[in-house]
Amino acid sequence: MSEPLAGWITIDEAAALIRVPKSWLYERTRLNTVPHVKLGKYLRFDREELLTWARQFHRDGRGRQGPPSVPMPTVTRSPKNRRAPSST
16 A cells, blocks of 8 residues: 555655746745645645646647737837937
8 A cells, every 4th residue: 555645745845846946836835826735834745736737837849839820910100200409
């Protein structure tokens, strides 16, 4: 039988696992944007859940794969009427 806490890792281990600074990970937990559990003053992360979360940010280098973007209209601006510098 597997150990019940085998999947839980500390903030140090989680930061090392996804190769980010601890401060970055603390900020993401404060904003509640990364899956975590807070047990009193202790933060714990489920290893597999954290890896699954991190994989959603994977990029394959092919750029956007959605529908072709609509080109932005060209805006032509007329030059502003500028006063000639005063010669005093």
